[in-house]
Amino acid sequence: MRGEDTVRLRPPRNAVDERAVAWWRSRLLAGTAAPVAVLAALGAFLGPARPWLLLAAGAVAALGLACTAVLPSWWFRVHRWEVTDEAVYVRTGALWQEWRIAPMSRIQTVDTVRGPLEQTFRLATVTVTTASSKGAIRIGGLDHELAADLAERLTALTRATPGDAT
Incomplete structure (x- = not known):
């Protein structure tokens, strides 16, 4: 109940x-x-x-x-993401939906990647690495400027969050 x-x-x-x-x-x-x-x-x-x-x-x-x-x-229609002061949330998948949540205290690195095709479309992928055995969380298909701002924001949030990211 x-x-x-x-x-x-x-x-x-x-x-x-x-x-x-x-x-x-x-x-x-x-x-x-x-x-x-x-x-x-x-x-x-x-x-x-x-x-x-x-x-x-x-x-x-x-x-x-x-x-x-x-x-x-x-x-x-199904890929969604959000960053709050507490965590990064990502939902992916069409048939098998996967929800991933990374608390700020668990984030180890934040990377931005722009492959050749992404550069053509002015997009980028933000990768949030944690100590999870499931692997990194990727937010693909973001505007490249938004991705840079997001990486900067996540870096500031993780720096200000207590914890050891392990």
């Missing part, structure tokens, strides 16, 4: 940047193009296996295009 003062976990308030949808689509297209190109090239050179290789290339291309059309918009 729930008491009157029970605290319920609520969804984090912030969505990733809308440009993350295009970034995710680009990543999915690149990930689809590579195996399709290999299968098509093999099909061009291996006569006896040509029909099967080209069929496989078409199937991979169709699946990749379907994923590219559907998944990024879905991810945008």
Whole structure:
């Protein structure tokens, strides 16, 4: 039975940047193009296996295009993040949703990463490392200026929070 003062976990308030949808689509297209190109090239050179290789290339291309059309918009709707004075909250996942909470006292490092595609879309990923065996918490798809401000804020908050981050 729930008491009157029970605290319920609520969804984090912030969505990733809308440009993350295009970034995710680009990543999915690149990930689809590579195996399709290999299968098509093999099909061009291996006569006896040509029909099967080209069929496989078409199937991979169709699946990749379907994923590219559907998944990024879905991810945008479910990926959420928030930073409070006490913790970093992240919710990710479409079918299997994962909620991660990192108390400020447990944060060890805060990093900002901008890969080539992220730079193209003016996005960045903030990585919050803790002593958790689950690994770091990543907030991808953030505007690069917001990510820099967030890293600065997290650094200040963790410095001001008592604890040993272990």
